[in-house]
Amino acid sequence: MHAPKVSFLPPDKIAVMRGKVLELLEQRGVQMEHPEVTRRLAKAGAAVDGDTSNVRFPAAFMEEVLARAPKRVELFGRDGAGRLEIPRPEGGFLLRTGTGAHGYLDPETGSYRKVTAVDAAAWARLADGLAEVDFCAFPFIDGVPVPSADLHGLMAVLGNTGKHAWIQPYTAESIEYLLNLAAAAAGGEQALRDSPRVSIVATALTPLSVKFIDLEVIRLASRFGVPVHACSLPSAAGTAPITMPATVLMAAAEILALLAAAQVMEPAVPVIATPLVFALDMRTGRGLQSSVEAMQGAAAAVQLMKQGFGLPTHTYGSGTDSPVADGQSMAERALLGLLTGLARADILGGAGQLEVATAISPVQLCIDDELAAMTRRLLRGLEVDEDTLAWDELSAVDPGGHFLATQHTLRHCREGFLPKLFTRLPRDAWETKGEGDLTARAHERCRALLSEPAPEPLPEDTRKEMAAIVAAADRRLAGTG
Amino acid sequence: MALDDIYDSILGFDAERTAELVRAELAAGTEVRAILDEALIAAMDEVGVQFSEGVLFVPEMLMAAMAMKGGLEILRPHLSASEAKPAGVVVIGTVKGDMHDIGKSLVGMMLEGSGFQVIDLGIDVPAERFLAAAEAHQADIVGLSALLTTTMPAMQATVTRLRERNAGPRIIVGGAPVNQDFAERIGADGYGEDAPGAVALARRLVADR
Structure with missing residues (x-):
C-alpha cells in the first residue's frame, strides 16, 4: 500500500538543515542547568562551560548519540495491557x-470555568471510552x-483510565512523587520499567x-526507565526566529540536546x-498553535526529526486558537491533524484542546476522536x-450500466x-x-460515554498506596493535607 | 518642521535618524520640553494608538519604542530635575516559576517609551523580590506577568504579599492566560490586555494616586 505523505523539506534541504543543527550544537551549544547531567555530558565528550553551563556538542559526539538512540518505543496501559508501539505498524x-x-468547557452547560478534580476524572474516563x-x-x-496539583492530575488519569498516561510535571520537586505514583499504579518500579504505564515530558526553554x-x-x-518526550516549544518571532525553517532548526537542536542528556x-x-x-501573531504578540505558519512548522519539524535524524516524533495534531469549539476550531484541527498525519508524526497531541492549549472541551474531544478515525483512514x-x-x-x-450489483462491489461494500x-x-x-448538529451529537456521545460504568477501579491496596503518595506530596510540597 | 521629522522617524522605526534629529534640535536650541512632548511622547502615543488599531505590528511597535528611548537618552542630561521626573516608576517582572520574557519586556519598553521609569526584574521573580524592588525604588506600580496557567497561582501569591504593605504600590497584571476577571479575583488594580493597554492603565493609576 502506498502511504501518502506531505513534504515541506526536499531531501537536499533536510541534509542542509541536519548539518546546520549539528553545527549550531557544536558552535553555539545549549545552556543546561543541572550539575549532574552536565558533569556526565562532559565526561562523555561534550564541552561544558563551568561558568555559563553552556554545553557544546561536537558533531561526532552527537552522531554517536543519534546512532545509539532507540528508534522504537513501547508504551503501555494498565497492567502491561494496551501496548502502543512506535513506529506504528x-x-x-x-x-x-x-x-x-486550566479552562474547561462544561459539556452540559457550555459554560467556561476552571478545571476541577471532578472534571479531570471525567476527562480521563472519556479518554478511556473513546x-x-x-x-x-x-x-x-x-x-x-x-505545589502538588500535578500529582492530583496524574491521580485522576491513572484512576480513571487504563490507557497510557502522559506526565507534565509542574515543579522539579514533584517529579519523583509523580514517578512514584506511576510506579504504585503499575505495581512497582520494576513493572513500570518493564511496561511503562506513563511517559514524561522534558521541555527546553527556547532559545x-x-x-x-x-x-x-x-x-x-x-532512573525509572520511563520514556521521555523531548520537547521544544519555539514561538516563531518570539523565542525563535520569525522564519519557520530557522524555528524548526532551533527546535531540532534543543531536542537533540535533550536526547544527549537522556543518553x-x-x-x-x-x-x-x-x-x-508556535508562531506569534505579529499584530498582538499572541502565541498561536494552529496558524498557517505554525502548521507548516509542525509538519516540517516532524519531517526533519524523522527523516533527518531517524527519531520517533510527536507534535500537535489537534487543537485550535479559537476559545470555543466552533467552526474555526473544527477547520483548524482538521487541517493540522491531516497535515501532521501526512508528515508522518508518530504521536499527535492536543486532542480536545482549545484556545492555544489553555482550555479543554469534552465535546471537542469526542469530535476529535472521529476526526482521528477519519485521518487514520485517509493516511492508509x-x-x-x-x-x-x-x-x-x-x-x-454496459454503457449506462452500474456497479452496484457486482460481486466486486459486494466484496468491498463494507x-x-x-x-x-x-x-x-x-x-x-x-x-x-x-439529532442536531455535530456539536449536539458529540455532546450526546459524551453523555453516553460518561454514563457508562467507570473502568474497573485499581486494587484497593494500590489505591491506598497512591493516595498516600499524593497526601505526602500535599504535605511536603504544599504544607497541607 | 524638525519636531515633525523626529515624530516621523519614530513612526518610521529609524532609531539612528531619531538620535540624529534630536541632537540637531538640541544644537539648534529648541526647547527640550518641546522635543520631549511634541516629538518623542507624541510619537509613542500615536504608536500605541496604531498598534491597538492593528495598523502597527509588534516588531514595529518595539522598534519605535527603541527609537524613542534612544532619543530620550540623548535628551535626559538636558532635562531639569522636574522635567526628568518620570511619569511614574514601574517595577515589572514575570512571576516565580515562569520563564517567559517577551510579553513582559514588550510592556516594559512601551512604558519606557511613554515616559515611565521601568525596573525590569526579569523572569522567575519571587514575591519577595517584587516587594524589595518596589520599596527600594518607591514604585508607583508593580506589573506582574505570567504566561503559564501553572504560574497564575504565583501571581496571586505575589499580589497577596505586596498587599501586606498598606502603602504598597498599585498592581497591574497581564499575560496570555490572565484576564480581567482573574485580575479582579486576585485583587490586582488592573489588567492590561496588550502593551498599549498596560500603558493606558499605568497612566490612569498614576493619575489616580
Whole structure:
C-alpha cells in the first residue's frame, strides 16, 4: 500500500538543515542547568562551560548519540495491557489528549470555568471510552494544593483510565512523587520499567537553554526507565526566529540536546522528539498553535526529526486558537491533524484542546476522536492492484450500466469509512430525526460515554498506596493535607 | 518642521535618524520640553494608538519604542530635575516559576517609551523580590506577568504579599492566560490586555494616586 505523505523539506534541504543543527550544537551549544547531567555530558565528550553551563556538542559526539538512540518505543496501559508501539505498524499515529489546560468547557452547560478534580476524572474516563484516543494527559486542576496539583492530575488519569498516561510535571520537586505514583499504579518500579504505564515530558526553554526541572525530569525518567518526550516549544518571532525553517532548526537542536542528556543518564531510555511549534501573531504578540505558519512548522519539524535524524516524533495534531469549539476550531484541527498525519508524526497531541492549549472541551474531544478515525483512514492510502483496478468489471460494464450489483462491489461494500458523529442525512430526514448538529451529537456521545460504568477501579491496596503518595506530596510540597 | 521629522522617524522605526534629529534640535536650541512632548511622547502615543488599531505590528511597535528611548537618552542630561521626573516608576517582572520574557519586556519598553521609569526584574521573580524592588525604588506600580496557567497561582501569591504593605504600590497584571476577571479575583488594580493597554492603565493609576 502506498502511504501518502506531505513534504515541506526536499531531501537536499533536510541534509542542509541536519548539518546546520549539528553545527549550531557544536558552535553555539545549549545552556543546561543541572550539575549532574552536565558533569556526565562532559565526561562523555561534550564541552561544558563551568561558568555559563553552556554545553557544546561536537558533531561526532552527537552522531554517536543519534546512532545509539532507540528508534522504537513501547508504551503501555494498565497492567502491561494496551501496548502502543512506535513506529506504528501501519504507519499511522497515536492520539494524545491535551495537557495542562486550566479552562474547561462544561459539556452540559457550555459554560467556561476552571478545571476541577471532578472534571479531570471525567476527562480521563472519556479518554478511556473513546476508541481512537491512545493516551491521556492531565489538565491543571483548580482547588487542590498548587505545589502538588500535578500529582492530583496524574491521580485522576491513572484512576480513571487504563490507557497510557502522559506526565507534565509542574515543579522539579514533584517529579519523583509523580514517578512514584506511576510506579504504585503499575505495581512497582520494576513493572513500570518493564511496561511503562506513563511517559514524561522534558521541555527546553527556547532559545537554546534547558532549566534544572527539565533535566531533572530526564535524570529521574532514566532512573525509572520511563520514556521521555523531548520537547521544544519555539514561538516563531518570539523565542525563535520569525522564519519557520530557522524555528524548526532551533527546535531540532534543543531536542537533540535533550536526547544527549537522556543518553548520558541512561542509553536505553527511549526519547521521542517532540517539537510543538508556535508562531506569534505579529499584530498582538499572541502565541498561536494552529496558524498557517505554525502548521507548516509542525509538519516540517516532524519531517526533519524523522527523516533527518531517524527519531520517533510527536507534535500537535489537534487543537485550535479559537476559545470555543466552533467552526474555526473544527477547520483548524482538521487541517493540522491531516497535515501532521501526512508528515508522518508518530504521536499527535492536543486532542480536545482549545484556545492555544489553555482550555479543554469534552465535546471537542469526542469530535476529535472521529476526526482521528477519519485521518487514520485517509493516511492508509490506496492499494493499487488487479483487484482494486477492477479490470473485469470495467471491461464488462454496459454503457449506462452500474456497479452496484457486482460481486466486486459486494466484496468491498463494507470497507468504506463510516462516521459515528458526522451526518449524511439530507435536510428533511435530518430535521425529522432531530439529532442536531455535530456539536449536539458529540455532546450526546459524551453523555453516553460518561454514563457508562467507570473502568474497573485499581486494587484497593494500590489505591491506598497512591493516595498516600499524593497526601505526602500535599504535605511536603504544599504544607497541607 | 524638525519636531515633525523626529515624530516621523519614530513612526518610521529609524532609531539612528531619531538620535540624529534630536541632537540637531538640541544644537539648534529648541526647547527640550518641546522635543520631549511634541516629538518623542507624541510619537509613542500615536504608536500605541496604531498598534491597538492593528495598523502597527509588534516588531514595529518595539522598534519605535527603541527609537524613542534612544532619543530620550540623548535628551535626559538636558532635562531639569522636574522635567526628568518620570511619569511614574514601574517595577515589572514575570512571576516565580515562569520563564517567559517577551510579553513582559514588550510592556516594559512601551512604558519606557511613554515616559515611565521601568525596573525590569526579569523572569522567575519571587514575591519577595517584587516587594524589595518596589520599596527600594518607591514604585508607583508593580506589573506582574505570567504566561503559564501553572504560574497564575504565583501571581496571586505575589499580589497577596505586596498587599501586606498598606502603602504598597498599585498592581497591574497581564499575560496570555490572565484576564480581567482573574485580575479582579486576585485583587490586582488592573489588567492590561496588550502593551498599549498596560500603558493606558499605568497612566490612569498614576493619575489616580
